[in-house]
Amino acid sequence: MRTVPLRYRAAALLAVAVGLLWVAPALSQETVVVRAKLIQGEVPTDPAAPIWNTIAATEFPMSPQVHWQKRIGSVTAKSVKVRGVHNNKQIAFMVEYADPTQDPADAAALEFMVGDKKAHFAHGQPMGQVEGGPVNIWYWRNDTPAAADMSAQGFGTLKKQAQQDVQAKAVWKDEKTKVTFKERKLSLRKDPKGEVVKDPQTGNPIVDEDTKVAEQEVSGVWRVVFTRALTTTDKEDVQIQPGTFPNVAFAVWDGKKLESGDLKEAGSQKAVSSWWYINAEPPPDYSIYLYGLIAVVLAAGVEFVIIRKVKKGQPA
C-alpha cells in the first residue's frame, strides 16, 4: 500500500488550517450583516418572487421594547429573518417573521441612521454626551395600502416625510415555520431527599436556572418586502452606497386584537432589535486584480535590480 509522504500530509493540513482561518470570519459575520446581493434586472417587490429562495437570510433576535414607556413584557416575534437584493439602482429587503394570526394592525419597520452622526436606536433620542443624528424609518402596516417613509430624532418627533420614497408589499401565509428562541426555566434546588436547599448565608431557597435554545413550530408567516432607490434626493433619507455598512434596526408589531379590545402590540409596545448592519454588494471591480499583478511585476523588477547591484558590488 502506498503511503502519502509526510511533507504532502503536512502541506494538506496547513492548507486546511489556512482554509478554516479564511472561512471562519465569513461564517460568523452573517449574524450581524444583511447582505444585499447584486442582481441583474428588476429587484423583486413581491414576497413570493422565486429569487428570494436563492438569497441567504440573516436572523436577528428580537426583544420586547423595554427602553422607554410604555413598555411590554413579551412579544410575538422572537426573531426576524432578513434578506436583501439590489441592482445598483433599487434595493429590496424582505423581512420574514412568524405570526400565527393575520391582523389589520400587524406592522413591521426598518430603521436606519441618517448621515455621519450616530443615532440611538430608540428613534434617535438625544444622548447625554454624544451629539446624535436622526433616523429614517421605513414602515409598513397591513391595513394601510402604502408604506410610510418617516423620520425621527427623539421621542415625539416621528413624522411622515414630505417626499415618500419607500414601497412595501406583504404576504401572510398560513404555513408552518420553525422559530428558535431561548427557553428559560427556574426551579428550586432540592437535595436527594427532595428537600429544598437553602443558602447557608441568607437562608433563602436556592433557585437554579436552566436556559436552552428551543425550537417551536408556528403556523403563520409574514413576509414583507420593502423597496427603495439606493440613493435619493431627500436629505432625511438614509443613502445606501454599495460596499458600505449602514446601521439598521428592526421593529415588529403583532396587531392582534385582545378580548379587552386593545391591540396586543401597538405604538411603543413592540418587538425591537438593536443596531445591526446592511451591506449592498459592490459591483465587481476587476481592476484590483490588474493592480495586484502590476505590484507583483514591480516587486520582482526591484528585486532583480537589487540582486544585480549586490552581485556587482559583492565584497570579496
Next chain:
Amino acid sequence: MRGPSLAVKGGILLAAVFVALKFVLPLLTAPLPMSLIYLYLFLTIIGIVVYGTLSGESTEALLGPIFRFLSGEGIGGAVKSARLAVLVLFPLLVGWQTYGGLAPNTQPPAESRTIHPAPPGEFVGLSNPLPNTPENVMMGTGLYAAYCLPCHGPKFNGNGAASDGFNPPPANFADPGTIAMLQESYLFWRIKKGGVGLSVEGHPWKSAMPRWEVELSDDQIWKIIMAEYAGAGQKPRTWE
C-alpha cells in the same frame, strides 16, 4: 566559536518583538492595532540598522550575510532553497498586499466598545446615603423585580427574558468583572442616566438601558443597587 551573525540576531529580535506585541501583550492588556505593531517593528529595524552600522566591522556583520543571501554566492543546500522561496514569495506578497488594500471590505467596521467608561465628575465618589438594612435590600429587590429583572434576569446574570435582542447584552452582575469591580456611585450613574448617558466610547446609541431618573427617585435607585449586590453575591469596590 562564532555565534550567529548580527543579521541573524537582528532577525530573531524582530521576530521576538512581533510575537511579544501580537500574541503576548494581548494576554496582559488590550491588543494593539496592527498599524502600531508595524510602527514598533519599523523602530526596531531602525535600531538594528543604527547599531549594525556603527563601525565598518559591524556593517559587514550586519549586511554581509544579507548581501550573500541575496546574491546567492557561496550558499548552498537549505539556504539556497530558502533564498529561492524568498525571491518568489516576496513579489507575490507585495501583490497580495496590494490586492488586499484595494479589495472591497466585506466586514463591518470593528467596534472597540469600552465596557466601563469613566463617569462624569458629579457621579464620582458618591456614597449610598441609605443604610444597608434588610428592609432596604428587600425594598430594592422588589424594585429590581419590577424594573430590572426583565433584562438582567432573576439570577442577576443578564439573562432576562427580554435580553435576547439587545446588543450589547444586559450586564451580568454575578460576573466578578462587573459590579464587583465598581463603586456604588458608578452604578448610581449608570442606572440614573441609562445607556444614553454613556460617553462616546461606551457606544450609547446601542444601549437599551433606560434612563431611570425619569421614573425612579434617587432613594429607589440606591435601594436597587443594594439589592443587586446582595442578589448577585457581590460587594461594591471601595478604596479602603
